[in-house]
Amino acid sequence: MLLRLPxxxxxxxxxxxxxxxxxxxxxxxxxxxxxxxxxxxxxxxREVPEANVLDAGAVGAAVLLHRIDERVPEVLRRAASGIGTGAVRRTATVGGNIVGSTLRCLLPAALVLDARARVLAAEGPFETDLAELLAKKPLLLSLHWDEPLVSGYHKGAEAPGGPPPLVVATAVDAGARPLLRIAVRDGYDFLDESVPCEPDARSVLDALSGTAIGALPAGAREAVREQVTSVLERAAER
Known part of the structure; x- marks a missing residue:
């Protein structure tokens, strides 16, 4: 096999x-x-500059997971740090995890950041959303997002030989009318929703209960409640 390094x-x-x-x-x-x-x-x-960007609003597809640090939002940093072993994180890339993996451990973080994908096709580079990225799987160059006000991440305990652990990712955007964004990995299924932020966490949770999030198993709903309450409290302190 010939490995090409453009x-x-x-x-x-x-x-x-x-x-x-x-x-x-x-x-x-x-x-x-x-x-x-x-x-x-x-x-x-790995030798293409556009695929190696790493800053407050972007991460390249060729970036190794162990390089993801405080330059990116908490939700993405914590998601990356919890993938596999140190040896895996020193080899695995952002693009491989999101596009090439069935676990897609970084996907919930990307969803709550409302990330946009810069991709490369034979015709040239273009920008698309995560839904098209996952459906058509063009070559990912980088992910880009607007910095959230706050974000949070929870990963449940992993049972040996069992399904992927529960993941709950949250973020509050920094817009004039902020939204709470939430993404859940339940087994191999991914759910994401966004609802307006309210001063009372109960109102936000009530709004989420009318979405697919409200149909999750009881244990997952409790994790959602804890994470939503926590991220809203931190947002109120900003």
């Missing part, structure tokens, strides 16, 4: 046009390739 978007675009398969950090695809056969050529974005 250093610019035009070079990466050329690789895609010639049929190279995106490889990310290879933590997920390597075992499948060993089982099913290796492609003739693959492409990594």
């Amino acid at each position: 250093t610019s978007l035009p070079e990466a675009q050329e690789c895609l046009a010639e049929g190279a398969i995106p490889v990310g950090g290879a933590t997920l695809v390597w075992a499948a390739w060993q089982r099913d056969g290796f492609p003739e050529q693959s492409v990594s974005l």
Whole structure:
């Protein structure tokens, strides 16, 4: 297998046009390739500057998970720090986790940040939303968002051999009429909702109870209640 390492978007675009398969950090695809056969050529974005951005409003697809730090919102930082082992986080990438993984541990954080995706196709780069990114799986270059007022993250205990642990991600945006955004991973299912912020957490929880969030199992609903109450209290202190 030929691994191609472009250093610019035009070079990466050329690789895609010639049929190279995106490889990310290879933590997920390597075992499948060993089982099913290796492609003739693959492409990594680790040398492409646009895929390595890391600041308060953006993270590149080629950024290794262990590099995600205080420059990004709390919800994204805590999500990244809880993925796998230290060895995995030093190899796995943002793009591989969101696009290439069924667990998508970073997806709830991206959803509550209302993140936008910068992607690359054979025709060139363009911006899209997370729904299209997950449905069509173009090559992710980076995620971009507006800094939230506050955010929070909860990950439940993981049972060996069991389903993925419950994840509850929350954020309050910093707009003139702020919204509470919430995303839940329940097993392999993802739910996300947004409701207007109110001074009383009970009113926000009542609004969420009329959405798909309200149909979650009791344990998940209790985690939602705790996380919503906490993030609203912190937002009120700002």
